[in-house]
Amino acid sequence: MKPLEKDWAAAPVMDDRLDRTLAHIGSFYDARKFGYQGNEGYRKSTDLRKFASCIGELLREGLLDADRTVFTDLGCADGRVNVMMSYFVRASIGIEIDPEILSEYEPRKRALLREIEQGSLEPPPDNLFLFQGSSLDDSLHGRIFEETGFRFEDTDLFYTYITLHDAFAEKISRDARDGALYLVYGFHRVLPSYEGLEVLIPDVGQQHIAALFMKRS
Numbered sequence: 001m002k003p004l005e006k007d008w009a010a011a012p013v014m015d016d017r018l019d020r021t022l023a024h025i026g027s028f029y030d031a032r033k034f035g036y037q038g039n040e041g042y043r044k045s046t047d048l049r050k051f052a053s054c055i056g057e058l059l060r061e062g063l064l065d066a067d068r069t070v071f072t073d074l075g076c077a078d079g080r081v082n083v084m085m086s087y088f089v090r091a092s093i094g095i096e097i098d099p100e101i102l103s104e105y106e107p108r109k110r111a112l113l114r115e116i117e118q119g120s121l122e123p124p125p126d127n128l129f130l131f132q133g134s135s136l137d138d139s140l141h142g143r144i145f146e147e148t149g150f151r152f153e154d155t156d157l158f159y160t161y162i163t164l165h166d167a168f169a170e171k172i173s174r175d176a177r178d179g180a181l182y183l184v185y186g187f188h189r190v191l192p193s194y195e196g197l198e199v200l201i202p203d204v205g206q207q208h209i210a211a212l213f214m215k216r217s
Contacts, residue, residue: 053205162186169194
């Protein structure tokens, strides 16, 4: 198993067990990058090896707090990003519109947990909440609040793998709190502009694939 030292370089110190756990999670999901062929075609998923570098930079910048940060993946697929982020946030919320894609979450997580137990690694915290529906549906966010206690405006960090990134940006600009962050994965050097949001880090993780935006009043 390849360690994550280079991905976490200069990040706050983590114990060896957590480092090995995150390396295993990355390897587990990156071996399963393609999944159910939904209405939009054959789906690809976030590369967790690359995403680990994004987390490392967010940690170095003090933008993640395990006791405070509420994270929401607006198109979570099988929940892989939520699983990795759960170690660094107070709540890891995911939303997936396609029920067939979301159905991959439970069996994959069970398989992952078996491997984590067998390897004496650190299991994910009990802070994962995944929902089926549209991230643009206000009624769904009402249900999320009922089940988790977190409103849309409580989210500190939003995430998407570029799909519907502009529509999500519009909702964040309209409904999120001032200072909320929006991490978009899947760019290649050329960044969009969103009304009400400004670029905070144009190349998160130094891989020309993710950018971080912030809502300004």
